[in-house]
Structure formats: C-alpha cells, structure tokens
Amino acid sequence: MIKTELKDYLDYGKVLCLTNGVIEAYVTIDVGPRIIRFGFVGGQNIMCDNRAAGTPKDDAEFENFFGKGKKWEILGGHRIWTSPESYPASYYPDLQPVKYEITKNGAVFTSNPETENGVQKQLQIMMDPDDANMQVTMRVKNIASAPQEFSVWGLTVSAVGGTLVIPMNDNDTGLLANRNISVWPYTNLADSRLHFGNRYVTLRQNTNVGQSLKLGFDLNQAETYYCLGEDIFRKSYETYHPREKYPDNNCSFETYTCATFIEIESLSPLKTVQQNETVSLTEHWSLHKKPCDIDFNDDNSIDNMLEKL
Numbered sequence: 554m555i556k557t558e559l560k561d562y563l564d565y566g567k568v569l570c571l572t573n574g575v576i577e578a579y580v581t582i583d584v585g586p587r588i589i590r591f592g593f594v595g596g597q598n599i600m601c602d603n604r605a606a607g608t609p610k611d612d613a614e615f616e617n618f619f620g621k622g623k624k625w626e627i628l629g630g631h632r633i634w635t636s637p638e639s640y641p642a643s644y645y646p647d648l649q650p651v652k653y654e655i656t657k658n659g660a661v662f663t664s665n666p667e668t669e670n671g672v673q674k675q676l677q678i679m680m681d682p683d684d685a686n687m688q689v690t691m692r693v694k695n696i697a698s699a700p701q702e703f704s705v706w707g708l709t710v711s712a713v714g715g716t717l718v719i720p721m722n723d724n725d726t727g728l729l730a731n732r733n734i735s736v737w738p739y740t741n742l743a744d745s746r747l748h749f750g751n752r753y754v755t756l757r758q759n760t761n762v763g764q765s766l767k768l769g770f771d772l773n774q775a776e777t778y779y780c781l782g783e784d785i786f787r788k789s790y791e792t793y794h795p796r797e798k799y800p801d802n803n804c805s806f807e808t809y810t811c812a813t814f815i816e817i818e819s820l821s822p823l824k825t826v827q828q829n830e831t832v833s834l835t836e837h838w839s840l841h842k843k844p845c846d847i848d849f850n851d852d853n854s855i856d857n858m859l860e861k862l
Contacts, residue, residue, distance in 0.1 A: 632647075719754040844861035
C-alpha cells in the first residue's frame, strides 16, 4: 500500500512524500516539480538535495526572455526538460507551486504552462506496492500555436560521491560501428574520473574536481547504475536505435558531472510534436544493496556485481 504525506523539506517548502514501506520519494510542490529525495526508507538520499548546487540563471538575456526579476535554479533532484538544449528557453524558472493529484499507486504533478517556450510538463510516479521499484513517467505537451521538434529529457541530478556504470552496446555490426559517443567541448577524455573499459564506461563524481564533464551515448539497452556507498540506483528505459532519431548526435543517454553533483539523463526520440500533442518518456527506477566489492576499472568485477543484484 502506498502512503502519502505532506511535509516541509529543507529549503524547498512543501513536498509530497510517497512510500511503500521499502522506498520513499519526496516531490516538491512549492517549486519544480523535482523528485528531491529517493532512497530506502530512513536511508541515504540518492538525489542531490542541495538547492545551491548550481549557479542561478538571471542575466539580462534571461530576464529579457522570461521577465524582469525571474531566475532559474537547478534545485537538484529529478526534473523534466526538452532537448535540444538552448539558452535561455530551456531554463524555465519553475519556482511556482505545482498542482498534484494522488492516485492509487502514486501521484501526478502538473507544472504551470510555459508560455514562453510553448510547453507544459507533467510528472507521474507509480510505486510497486512492496518492493524497491518505481516508475517515473514524464509528459510534455506542445501548447504553442505551431508544431515543435523536441525530445523529452529526464535529468536525474544525483548526490555526490558515487560512481556511474554505463554498459556499452554489444551488438555485432560486422564492419560497421556499433556505438556513438558524443563529447562536449569542455570535456577532457583524459579526466581521471572517467574510465573506458571494453564493456563499460564508468564515471566517478568527485567533489574535489571542479571541471565539468559531459558525454552522450546511443545506448541500445538503456540501463545504468549509480553506485553510492552501499546503495545502487538502477535506471532503465526503452530506446529505439537505429530506427529513431535522437538529439545531440543521436544520444538517448547523457551524463554530466562537476564538483557538486552528477546527472543521469535519459532522452526520448526527437519528434515533430503537433499543437496540443503530448509526448512521453518512462523510466524504471529501482534500489539495490551493494552485493559485493566492486573495482570500477575492471569489467569482470562489474559483471560480477551486476550478476548478483
């Protein structure tokens, strides 16, 4: 049975807390929405809940687009955006109250219409009744007066100190390439936080390294793992390579890290969305206890860990 409760959380104001007795999720309703907490009941938070983890956007270009006195805050947690990213349009200042409705197995959260960029976003959480699994569905409606091309983009801003494991494509394409990796201009591929193995790429979040790093991948089997202490956060979703087109040189998964957080990002196919049409992306979240020691620079060690989950 899913229980819900309203409470105050840190400096976010009111949040709706959902739990099945095994896991719990907190969703902001005074701002956002953001899934600002996800973890085992009474355990550590997998999400970043540091509201000051990113620098606010409030320059002249931003205010000219959204209005005088407006600003954007990263807030942390899991949010919905659309891709391709652009400035300032992507950075909608979502600091207003959020409408929500409690459902049988979770809740639905609907943000205000974003008239400046012609979309409206909705987040739905559905928890399994008695295990450590949760479904997160993100919907974006085109409320503009004309068709728009975009992808639904789910960004999970996660807590510091963990290591992300990204399984690589393993399909045999013969003489043709079987994977695509996009690299952002500020990314150093010799960065000590990053390791390329034969079957896995791993990325460590390090609070002592301020340099930003971002990579994208065309994952056929979109399934990633964020290992934080004794907890492992698994995030998976459907991908449709190679028949569908994706943003950022055909990426369905992206990750970004800096000194204050790490992002675990999913993307839906890039579509021309008609007026009043809604497109969606569903992620499957689960939590696991670390079953054994892991060497994140050793593919066989990662295989052993995943086999025991």
